[in-house]
Amino acid sequence: MSTGRRPDPRRKKHSHQHATHLAVKNGERHPGYKAGELYGCYTHRTFAAQPCLSDVTNDALECPYCKASLIPEWRGYVPIWDRDWTLRYVLINEDYYATTDAIPFHAQLSISRAKNPISPLVIREEQTLVRKLPDVAPWKHQIAMLPICLTLWKVDVLTRWCNENNLLAMVSSKEAEVETAPKPTPVKVSAVVREYTAPTDGADEVKYDAVVNRLAKNAQKLAPSTNGHHKPKPK
Numbered sequence: 001m002s003t004g005r006r007p008d009p010r011r012k013k014h015s016h017q018h019a020t021h022l023a024v025k026n027g028e029r030h031p032g033y034k035a036g037e038l039y040g041c042y043t044h045r046t047f048a049a050q051p052c053l054s055d056v057t058n059d060a061l062e063c064p065y066c067k068a069s070l071i072p073e074w075r076g077y078v079p080i081w082d083r084d085w086t087l088r089y090v091l092i093n094e095d096y097y098a099t100t101d102a103i104p105f106h107a108q109l110s111i112s113r114a115k116n117p118i119s120p121l122v123i124r125e126e127q128t129l130v131r132k133l134p135d136v137a138p139w140k141h142q143i144a145m146l147p148i149c150l151t152l153w154k155v156d157v158l159t160r161w162c163n164e165n166n167l168l169a170m171v172s173s174k175e176a177e178v179e180t181a182p183k184p185t186p187v188k189v190s191a192v193v194r195e196y197t198a199p200t201d202g203a204d205e206v207k208y209d210a211v212v213n214r215l216a217k218n219a220q221k222l223a224p225s226t227n228g229h230h231k232p233k234p235k
Contacts, residue, residue, distance in 0.1 A: 031128035039145035
């Protein structure tokens with residue numbers, strides 16, 4: 001067991017989780033777990049993927065890269081817990097959107113790239129690790145990728161626009177609804193029978209008694225024997 005102080009999430013620089021890029025070289029394969037829904041948008045390739053402001057904001061902001069005639073390409077940012085339970089992210093192209101999006105939350109993954117230098121990154125649902133993620137925060141919660149993307153991009157005008165239009169608040173509330181959704185309470189048959197009030201009509205009373213008697217007989221058939229001995233067969 002560890003000694004001293006544990007890490008305090010409240011003392012982090014950002015309120016959301018911090019993620020680093022998982023670089024997958026040609027011929028490599030990395031295991032991991034899906035940490036949340038992917039965030040897809042059109043980006044411009046410069047020294048790194050930069051968001052198309054026009055696409056992310058539905059044309060509310062003018063994109064300087066589009067103005068410079070740079071063609072945007074779709075990229076999907078996928079949050080990953082790696083084998084050491086550290087939050088990472090990878091980028092996929094639009095050809096692998098459907099298969100990646102279909103992978104459920106917390107599923108084990110295989111993240112790979114073929115040896116061909118122009119091979120795309122591929123994410124598949126595969127059992128690659130022995131241990132499971134802890135069922136405590138932050139691992140049990142779905143990671144929202146948009147706040148992480150805004151931190152990675154460092155585009156002040158876009159971050160300000162997202163805050164002004166409550167996009168980050170909407171992401172937080174959506175996560176809270178998923179995590180706090182009440183589980184259905186199972187209803188026992190006996191409770192339903194007790195709460196049922198027999199009608200006053202004579203014919204209906206007979207039907208009610210028949211239902212109760214049938215339920216009682218079924219319960220006796222399902223009840224296990226308490227003496228541990230079978231009745232002797234007649235000779």
